Amino acid sequence: MADNIMSFSPKPLSDEGCIHRAPDIPVAGHTAESSNEKAYIIEIDHLSKWFGDKQVLNDVSLFVRQGEFVTILGPSGCGKTTLLRILAGFNMPSEGCVRMNGNDITDVPPFERPMNTVFQRYALFPHLNVYDNIAFGLKLKKEDEESIDRQVRRVLKIVGLTDYEERDVDSLSGGQQQRVAIARAIINKPQVLLLDEPLAALDLKMRKDMQMELKQMHKELGITFIYVTHDQEEALTLSDTIVVMNKGRIQQIGRPTDIYNEPVNPFVADFIGDSNILNGIMVEDHKVQFMYQEFECVDEGFQPNEHVDVVLRPEDIYIMARNANAMISGRVTACIFKGVHYEMTVVTDRGYELIIQDYNMFEAGQEVSLIIKPNDIHVMHRERLYNVIDGVLADSTHIEMLGGTFECEPQTGIEDGADVKVRFGFDDVELMDYSDEGDAVGTVSFILYKGNHYHLTVTSENGEDIFVNTSEVWDDGDMVGIKILPQALKISKVE
Amino acid sequence: MMKKILAQSYLYLLLLALYAPIAIIIIFSFTSSKSIGDWRGFSLELYSNMFSGHAAHSATIMTALINTVVIAVMAAALSTILGSIAAVGIFNIRNRKLRQAIQFTNNIPMINPDIITGISLFLLFISLGISGGYLTVILAHTVFCTPYVVLNVMPRLARMNPNIYEAALDLGATPLQAFRKVIIPEIRPGMFSGFILSFTLSIDDFAVTLFTKGSDGLETLSTYIYADARKGGLTPELRCLAAIIFLTVLILLLVFNYRSNRLAKEQQH
Numbered sequence: 001m002a003d004n005i006m007s008f009s010p011k012p013l014s015d016e017g018c019i020h021r022a023p024d025i026p027v028a029g030h031t032a033e034s035s036n037e038k039a040y041i042i043e044i045d046h047l048s049k050w051f052g053d054k055q056v057l058n059d060v061s062l063f064v065r066q067g068e069f070v071t072i073l074g075p076s077g078c079g080k081t082t083l084l085r086i087l088a089g090f091n092m093p094s095e096g097c098v099r100m101n102g103n104d105i106t107d108v109p110p111f112e113r114p115m116n117t118v119f120q121r122y123a124l125f126p127h128l129n130v131y132d133n134i135a136f137g138l139k140l141k142k143e144d145e146e147s148i149d150r151q152v153r154r155v156l157k158i159v160g161l162t163d164y165e166e167r168d169v170d171s172l173s174g175g176q177q178q179r180v181a182i183a184r185a186i187i188n189k190p191q192v193l194l195l196d197e198p199l200a201a202l203d204l205k206m207r208k209d210m211q212m213e214l215k216q217m218h219k220e221l222g223i224t225f226i227y228v229t230h231d232q233e234e235a236l237t238l239s240d241t242i243v244v245m246n247k248g249r250i251q252q253i254g255r256p257t258d259i260y261n262e263p264v265n266p267f268v269a270d271f272i273g274d275s276n277i278l279n280g281i282m283v284e285d286h287k288v289q290f291m292y293q294e295f296e297c298v299d300e301g302f303q304p305n306e307h308v309d310v311v312l313r314p315e316d317i318y319i320m321a322r323n324a325n326a327m328i329s330g331r332v333t334a335c336i337f338k339g340v341h342y343e344m345t346v347v348t349d350r351g352y353e354l355i356i357q358d359y360n361m362f363e364a365g366q367e368v369s370l371i372i373k374p375n376d377i378h379v380m381h382r383e384r385l386y387n388v389i390d391g392v393l394a395d396s397t398h399i400e401m402l403g404g405t406f407e408c409e410p411q412t413g414i415e416d417g418a419d420v421k422v423r424f425g426f427d428d429v430e431l432m433d434y435s436d437e438g439d440a441v442g443t444v445s446f447i448l449y450k451g452n453h454y455h456l457t458v459t460s461e462n463g464e465d466i467f468v469n470t471s472e473v474w475d476d477g478d479m480v481g482i483k484i485l486p487q488a489l490k491i492s493k494v495e
Numbered sequence: 496m497m498k499k500i501l502a503q504s505y506l507y508l509l510l511l512a513l514y515a516p517i518a519i520i521i522i523f524s525f526t527s528s529k530s531i532g533d534w535r536g537f538s539l540e541l542y543s544n545m546f547s548g549h550a551a552h553s554a555t556i557m558t559a560l561i562n563t564v565v566i567a568v569m570a571a572a573l574s575t576i577l578g579s580i581a582a583v584g585i586f587n588i589r590n591r592k593l594r595q596a597i598q599f600t601n602n603i604p605m606i607n608p609d610i611i612t613g614i615s616l617f618l619l620f621i622s623l624g625i626s627g628g629y630l631t632v633i634l635a636h637t638v639f640c641t642p643y644v645v646l647n648v649m650p651r652l653a654r655m656n657p658n659i660y661e662a663a664l665d666l667g668a669t670p671l672q673a674f675r676k677v678i679i680p681e682i683r684p685g686m687f688s689g690f691i692l693s694f695t696l697s698i699d700d701f702a703v704t705l706f707t708k709g710s711d712g713l714e715t716l717s718t719y720i721y722a723d724a725r726k727g728g729l730t731p732e733l734r735c736l737a738a739i740i741f742l743t744v745l746i747l748l749l750v751f752n753y754r755s756n757r758l759a760k761e762q763q764h
Contacts, residue, residue, distance in 0.1 A: 088661075088665060089664075090661050090664075109664070110661070110664040110665050111664045111665070111666075111667045111668055111669055112667075115665075116665055116666065117661075117662070117665045119658045119661075119662060120658075121656060121658060122656075123656050123658035123659045123661070123662040124659075124662075125659055125662070125663075125677055125680075126656075126659075126681070127680040127681065136663070136666050136668075136676075137666035137667050140666065140667045140668055140672065141667065184662075184666065185665075185666075188666065188667065
């Protein structure tokens with residue numbers, strides 16, 4: 001009755017470019033490997049989103065091929081759900097645009113997009129029974145009853161709920177409700193199915209079953225799936241392509257095996273699977289130094305003596321009883337049975353702690369030797385070697401940055417009030433238990449164990465990240481006071 | 496033992512005190528005497544007078560009754576529509592402080608004394624040049640009923656899965672269709688209780704009606720009875736009216752309770 005009153009006039013589907021696109025956005029390197037075998041069904045182009053002054057998406061670009069199963073993977077708060085909601089049309093991007101089959105759909109309202117969403121908490125209509133929930137979309141399209149009837153029965157068969165038509169949705173189990181939600185979406189034959197952590201509320205056994213069924217459905221229906229999850233195992237199992245996100249940015253795009261075997265940075269390595277991440281130096285091609293030792297490896301293309309991060313997967317380290325000519329020797333400090341394998345913590349003679357998974361058990365206290373093969377060493381470019389923060393010189397011995405005032409060595413040649421860049425090392429920062437003991441306040445937002453120390457990301461009150469090496473144990477979310485040695489601050493004027 | 500009897504008799508005494516006035520009115524509606532306390536044997540004369548129009552004022556009583564019901568239905572319907580839309584709007588305000596401020600503002604008309612509401616609306620209508628009558632009374636009743644509807648609908652919204660509106664849009668419903676097919680069924684019980692509450696509040700109202708009914712002779716039951724009593728004693732037929740209204744409300748209440756009990760039981764299964 002009111003269809004015409006409320007419906008937004010559809011945007012002319014021309015390809016005259018994105019009106020939202022800010023001209024000066026730098027092009028991110030994060031795009032799927034380009035190949036034109038199959039056309040891209042979805043193109044996400046330099047998308048940014050702010051909620052107030054909080055940026056939840058930062059220049060995200062992503063291309064999805066017709067029929068692909070793409071998983072957007074990341075910890076909670078990384079922006080993955082916001083990205084999905086922009087795709088569905090529930091949120092508008094602050095910058096950038098979304099194209100579908102080459103047409104800009106950024107301004108197209110959700111009810112005119114040929115995609116459907118499966119929500120995390122199912123979002124079934126409680127006043128309708130299973131049949132009417134599933135038929136909701138078709139009834140809106142005013143299809144004739146016979147055809148609706150046939151299609152409802154067909155999708156009920158696909159999701160394995162034949163004969164559930166008359167049931168009240170509240171009387172169904174979580175798994176069954178999720179099946180109804182999927183049926184309700186796929187009956188509309190969307191070109192793209194968006195799934196927002198659809199299995200998060202199910203128990204482990206049910207989740208595994210549903211994963212297999214989803215994969216099967218994807219194969220049979222030929223619909224493009226865009227799947228959001230924080231469960232790395234789920235992502236590895238289901239996807240053709242995984243998009244790893246953190247803090248509103250895409251970290252890496254690739255096939256599951258690429259993401260697992262060739263993570264581009266410590267975040268990805270840490271988030272996907274278990275890993276040992278260590279500081280290293282790439283002496284020359286095929287030669288990397290870490291844990292005070294040189295190892296042969298297969299990586300190349302680094303600067304001589306470049307600082308790098310080294311990833312060792314726990315299952316790739318060989319462990320055996322101590323013998324004289326092994327590369328590394330150490331002692332087991334803990335051993336846990338994990339079902340298929342044992343997970344052991346080994347402290348090397350030089351003080352590095354490594355996690356090792358092996359079918360053979362070595363008890364705590366046992367002396368062992370370790371072997372690492374060149375193929376199993378993964379070397380990554382170090383993203384940063386020191387902190388660089390913008391600040392303002394308050395007077396010759398004080399500097400304002402990170403939402404606080406820090407003492408520095410007397411500065412000459414820079415006038416008071418000038419904008420400056422401040423550089424300091426990861427080891428120069430001291431974190432205090434009580435936030436008022438420091439010169440600024442921050443929150444521990446990411447913890448990376450590097451074998452013999454922790455590499456923390458601390459987010460200051462004004463939203464800037466600094467990186468801190470420490471041997472003390474902190475928890476994610478801890479409020480800390482930030483103190484920096486005055487002599488460690490290297491200050492240069494911003495021209 | 497003694498204690499128990501005392502405790503129980505206290506309860507019955509209390510109930511007696513509460514219901515005695517109504518009981519007396521109902522009893523004396525079945526006799527033809529002019530004043531209460533003067534029993535002249537059972538008779539349905541007052542009832543027949545009231546409905547046949549033989550009594551001096553029975554025509555006015557019936558008009559007042561009809562006015563009251565029409566005003567109550569109109570005001571309740573209007574409040575239910577306005578209040579439900581307002582509740583959805585308030586519920587969707589993102590800014591928490593603003594939302595709380597508006598909810599607080601919504602509560603003020605409910606605690607505001609009727610007499611103040613009446614006078615302020617009276618002044619408002621005069622300053623706008625709207626003469627008192629049906630329209631002003633309905634508007635005035637809508638003003639003090641709407642907050643109760645908002646208050647009844649809000650909890651239903653809070654209990655609703657916030658994604659279902661978006662799910663409807665996602666499946667191709669326009670915002671208006673989504674509101675009609677998904678939001679309204681969800682808040683319907685709240686709207687229904689808001690309507691009933693508004694209806695009874697409107698029937699019950701005296702102060703606001705008195706100030707907004709204007710001078711064209713519009714009377715509702717409450718204003719008519721008040722005026723009648725001041726002219727020297729209540730018209731005897733009003734006892735019948737009181738009895739009828741009391742029983743109607745009682746029956747409505749029983750139906751309402753039975754319905755909500757059944758609903759609660761259904762939800763348990």
